[in-house]
Amino acid sequence: xxxxxxxxxxxxxxxxxxxxxxxxxxxxxxxxxxxxxxxxxxxxxxxxxxxxxxxxxxxxxxxxxxxxxxxxxxxxxxxxxxxxxxxxxxxxxxxxxxxxxxxxxxxxxxxxxxxxxxxxxxxxxxxxxxxxxxxxxxxxxxxxxxxxxxxxxxxxxxxxxxxxxxxxxxxxxxxxxxxxxxxxxxxxxxxxxxxxxxxxxxxxxxxxxxxxxxxxxxxxxxxxxxxxxxxxxxxxxxxxxxxxxxxxxxxxxxxxxxxxxxxx
Ligand code: NDP
Ligand code: 8X3
Numbered sequence: 001x002x003x004x005x006x007x008x009x010x011x012x013x014x015x016x017x018x019x020x021x022x023x024x025x026x027x028x029x030x031x032x033x034x035x036x037x038x039x040x041x042x043x044x045x046x047x048x049x050x051x052x053x054x055x056x057x058x059x060x061x062x063x064x065x066x067x068x069x070x071x072x073x074x075x076x077x078x079x080x081x082x083x084x085x086x087x088x089x090x091x092x093x094x095x096x097x098x099x100x101x102x103x104x105x106x107x108x109x110x111x112x113x114x115x116x117x118x119x120x121x122x123x124x125x126x127x128x129x130x131x132x133x134x135x136x137x138x139x140x141x142x143x144x145x146x147x148x149x150x151x152x153x154x155x156x157x158x159x160x161x162x163x164x165x166x167x168x169x170x171x172x173x174x175x176x177x178x179x180x181x182x183x184x185x186x187x188x189x190x191x192x193x194x195x196x197x198x199x200x201x202x203x204x205x206x207x208x209x210x211x212x213x214x215x216x217x218x219x220x221x222x223x224x225x226x227x228x229x230x231x232x233x234x235x236x237x238x239x240x241x242x243x244x245x246x247x248x249x250x251x252x253x254x255x256x257x258x259x260x261x262x263x264x
Pocket of ligand 1: 015092
């Protein structure tokens, strides 16, 4: 039977766009209380307004840079001023920077990916765990990727950090055994968000090509799955879930419809 998410405290990192923003709206529609973090506070505030309209019991936003421990600590401290428990933690902040081969990789891109996708999950989880371990039935849902399961050319560091995310998820589940806290990894394939614009540093043409001729996943698709996972009864833990658009049979096998010929 579904567990109600009404009034539950749901903390989402990277809630200013993409999966995070869509997920905030879906939990809002369930009547949850939202704690939203990201670096772009103006975007967070806009998401929060939409969440209130969608039915959120409360929305709170605070700047969060998961790549800096002091920022994460300040966010956790702010969280503790609002609630002494968190019911759902969604470690979503992250993304890819560049698509260079190992031979051509840039330090700044590598460091940004390690800091946000890998160390960010560690920092946020460490800071928020004290608000969850006394709360059986709570859920930690980490956003991994198909890239954490299969390597591809130009994806070395991104694949590496998402693979680390999967292992962190598995280790954490073992460490929390007996607390009643559930830990899962949701691993999407191709999804159209701001992800590719970030990866290609604002190049809209390269970004659009990623999704050309196929129907990719959307933020809503992933948000629905996160709501589903968090609303299972407390004895049910969805450990790992790989979700791809139908056109993506495998990481290297993506079916694309040819573009329709231009009308004369
Ligand atoms: P978006 O670029 O739309 O969203 C990324 C979010 O992460 C933004 O809200 C951004 O907020 C936040 N973020 C990035 N770096 C930091 C940071 N250092 N501190 C705090 N927040 C940060 O992309 P998606 O929604 O697609 O990405 C969400 C997650 O899903 C990422 O972890 C990504 O790797 C993963 N993913 C994406 C897939 C896809 O194809 N789209 C597939 C599989 C996984 P801000 O810039 O305001 O800080
Ligand atoms: C994003 C999916 O295949 O672009 O995590 O790496 S992919």
